[in-house]
Amino acid sequence: IFQVDYWTIFASAMAGAYLNLWDLKRTGMKDLSLGTAAAGMAVAAIFVGPAATVAGVWYIREQILAQKHKK
Numbered sequence: 001i002f003q004v005d006y007w008t009i010f011a012s013a014m015a016g017a018y019l020n021l022w023d024l025k026r027t028g029m030k031d032l033s034l035g036t037a038a039a040g041m042a043v044a045a046i047f048v049g050p051a052a053t054v055a056g057v058w059y060i061r062e063q064i065l066a067q068k069h070k071k
Contacts, residue, residue: 010050014041017057030064 021037024030044053 010045013050013054014045017041017054020057020061024061024064029068 018034018038018041021032022034025032025034041053041057044056048056
């Protein structure tokens with residue numbers, strides 16, 4: 001049962017992080033390739049872990065939003 005819990009939490013965390021990047025593209029704040037973003041997230045999840053990947057995506061999002069509001 002713990003394996004199912006792990007994969008469910010992992011999938012929902014990655015989906016939420018991906019949707020944050022998709023939202024940046026949808027609102028026009030950043031023009032990025034969603035395929036490249038998904039591949040980068042997959043590689044990052046393997047090498048640095050899923051929690052660090054989600055934290056990195058949120059950090060990138062906050063930096064983009066902060067730059068947008070500075071202008």
